[in-house]
Amino acid sequence: MPEYRKDPVVRRWVIIATERAKRPHDFTVPKEEAKGGFCPFDYGNEHTTPPEIFAFRPENTEPNSPGWWVRVVPNKFPAVNPDIEIEKYGHGMYDAMAGFGYHEVVVETPEHSSTFALYDDKQAEEVVWAYVKRFRQLREDKRLKYILIFKNHGALGGASLPHPHSQIIAIPSVPKRVLEELNGAKDYYDYKERCVFCDMISQEKIENRRIVEENEDFIAFAPYASRFPFEVWIAPKVHSHDFGKIEDSQVKTFAIILRNTLKRIYKVLDNPPYNFVIHTSPTYEEGKIYYHWHVEIMPRLTRVAGFEWGSGFYINPVPPEDAAKYLKNVEL
DSSP states (O other): EEEEEOOOTTOOOOEGGGGGGOOOOOOOOOOOOOSSSSTTTTOOOGSSSSSSEEEOOOSSSOOTSOOEEEEEOOSOOOOBBTTOOOOOHHHHEEEEEBBOEEEEEEOOOOOOOGGGOOOOOOHHHHHHHHHHHHHHTTSSSOOOOEEEEEEEEEEGTTSSSSSOOEEEEEEESHHHHHHHHHHHHHHHHHHHHHHHHHHHHHHHHHOOOSSSOOOOOOEEEETTTTTTOOOOEHHHHHHOOOOOGOOHHHHHHHHHHHHHHHHHHHHTTTTTOOEEEEEEEOOOOOTTTOOOOOOEEEEOOOOOHHHHHHHHHHHEESSHHHHHHHHSSOOO
């Protein structure tokens, strides 16, 4: 029968609609036709993007030329602009602020038709190193309060180009979604004197029904109150609030569990569109003792419709226990 479940962090309710329960093959996502033509991210087209911020390439190659295996460039059509001053102003009763910030693209590979799920260990690690390096560089700008790393995969996931890439947006305010997590995590800590995410990880290990994969440093699991079918979170097993402070030795283990989780989703659901986001503490260190950085991976298999918009509830037709079983048991 259907069941309400409550997210212990933001205290949002979801409906696990077991009477609508679906198997992986029940989700039919329209396949995108391969399109030819020009791609600015392709190898050899480096001159068509804004000048690279940095790239992983041999020392004997010039910037903005072939030879790279990961590039970071400014977004050609940015949502925010680093060259304007922060200015807050009013419009009658409304508040506004000049659109200062950084919007960048991580071109993950020279291979146009590849995808994160199919990278080898080294390429996945290099992409994560690009995330870490740029995150650490951006936080030096004290005007910034939050740095969001995210990936849109597939047209239905919001990707405007099929070439594998991620994005980074750094802004002078903390997003509402993250504030909800910070506030919920603080309330939990004030009541129990423990990190809610650490408690979630402990609970998942005790039950062992929603774990998808784990290694010495990280755990991937389907959240108890999953909003979406086959939603998976990845979190460090030892408390850490700040993605930018990931230990060098953990970059590889994080990259591999991220790649493996995406590969499981790729194989079980036949390469669906998805989004992932890295949620971390603000740049000014809020949440050190009570927040826990993590990745949220959200396959785009269902549509958010009137009930969800009107209520704030989500309806998930796949119990996370079932999702974890399918994902865990697939052969990599």
